[in-house]
Amino acid sequence: MPQTQGWGAVLMQVDEKGERHPNVYLSKKLLPWEQNYMAIEKEYLAMVWALKKLQPYLFGRHFTMYNDHPPLTWLHQMKGANAKLLRWSLLLQDDDMEVVHVKGSANRIADALSQRGGPELPQVTG
Structure with a gap:
């Protein structure tokens, strides 16, 4: 299993046929x-x-x-003892979202954006 080197996310839009289409790709080391x-x-x-x-x-x-990550389906709704998670949950309190768990194999695009798959790319600054 590859070591996580960063985070990846994809914003998708559902069309009238129910098919998902990517609009934005994000990744961060x-x-x-x-x-x-x-x-x-x-x-x-x-x-x-x-x-x-x-x-x-x-x-x-x-x-x-x-x-x-299954715990995220309920974690954003809970108040816990972990101060970091509590602070971050406050940042999400105004979002009207549903968090749904999917297997990693079904979340391939975002997963690929978070893994190091080859030689490191040069960093762009500015």
Whole structure:
């Protein structure tokens, strides 16, 4: 199993036939301290990061977030003892979303964007 090197997300739109079409692809390399986070923290922060980036597309709309990490289907609705997760949950409280679990094999595009698949690409700054 490849080591997670970053986060990936895809914004898709459903057409009148029910088929999904990608509109936006996102990916981000994990920062050194983010690599030390627990799996649940990485997954939750990835969700917060993606929703922040996609805010112009999603604001004021009901949407579904598909994720391959089962606890995220309920975690955004709970108040927990983990201070990081609590802070991040406050950032999501205004979003009108449903979080649905999908198997990783069915979430291939976002999964591919978060894995290191070959030689590292040069970083673009600015």
